[in-house]
Amino acid sequence: MTFLQKLGFWRKKERKEPEAQLLSKPWREINWRDKQSALQSVKNYKPKTDGQQLRILLHGPVGAGKSSFINSVQSVLQGRMYIQALVENMSHDYFTITYTTYNIPKDPETFYPFVLSDIMGLGPTGVQVDDVKLAMMGKVKEGYRFNRDSRLSEDDAFYNNHPTDNDKVHVLVCVIDAYTLPFMKQEVQEKICQIRIEATHLNIPQVAIFTKIDDVSPEIKDNLQNVYKVNYLKERMEQFSVNVGIPMNCIFPVKNYHEEIDLNSDVDSLILSALKHIINLGDNCINFHKSQSCAMSCQSMNM
Template identity: 65%
Template structure:
């Protein structure tokens, strides 16, 4: 089914609006990471714009790619139509990854486990330490990450190599150990391919974009069916159904993956570490099963 049919857009929008975690009091936390200049902040603004029906610039963004514009760990809530009511999911934004500076992998690991407080200013030289005022020692389930999203720019995807890929892989390994579902979002697709820039409906017909997605899948191991192309609202001042459809279909899947993970995670009884290790020793070949797209 084409992702650009208006009925699909309305169905996805309704799915997002109707979403309510099965476990009362839970909040779905989605963590964004990726190279500097990938469009993480613009992605958050685009999501908020589509859901609120008006252009948003809540997350500060810039049209530069050589350095990360985001410096602090920030969590964004999206307000619903009724004032002072919010969607039961939040997006946490991080400083971009880069070859020589940028967010430290150790800080992203801490964020995955809920140890990073909002407004923590990332330091490329030193990781957040226990005892710091921004280190969260009393972690509750809503502080932890339930979906990890790697944001990659299509126009420079082929240039993301070496240290950045190594850091992405290291972050993926930690998320996998925690069972956190992972997806990738490919942004700036219109800048990467003139065919798409001319008509966004060509996104799934573009051989060039498919090759970029396949190469990234090989580089970091994220399956192709967990890599989603989107176009952020960056220069537009009016809404576009094609842009909305890509964003909403991707957000619907993020919600589904996160909800399944939360239901599984919080339905399991807490087992003391010593007992868990003993049990594993008694079960030859025991292994854990990874969640979606891990």
């Protein structure tokens, strides 16, 4: 038996899920028949200030699916399979090691007014909380190579001393593997909590994305529309909410595109549902900071 075969055997034996109990009605409603309205809402989004970008920062444990979520979002908005963020399927080590931002083309000459930023995965030796905080503050330049042993210093060439509004993060997204969540190491959960506290101090809203939901139960794998009927998944989301403090209405289950070669309407619907709420929260953050800046300017003028 090869190593990979043994690994697969262990996963099946060790992580066998209990039979799911389907609720009589979904606990959250999704309009599966009309993904176009959600798609159009995302396509129509435009910040109030010209030139403003909404920055979405993704973080989470190694292998949770951050890069796959970025590719899935781009695929839905492009209307075809789109792979820009590289994904590692063989290694459980840190694959994303640099600060990388992805712009999404809207047409041949323009981009959507929101960007997705990716960082090194969390772990006992992963990205440091201080570096995530600096990224949220807009003080990490594109291409910075994260160091597991030390944070970005102010004298580093990749330290941004004068971040603009576009450099700062407007919504923080924690990407979680729903299947392996019960086996998450305590150190990783503590990092998630610490990062959430730092984001709260910066008035940045936080969202959690649950990926690989089709691995949680065969009912979801057979029919994605069962996602809000599987009580077992709901209980995992509720426990995560209690553990890290992200409210349930800010936690969204999605299925990333992984082995498919064509788009699927149900997969798109879940991704768009999450993305629409992420954008709304990020826009609220932009407007809040704009109003705070205006208030401070007015106070300075009146002094």
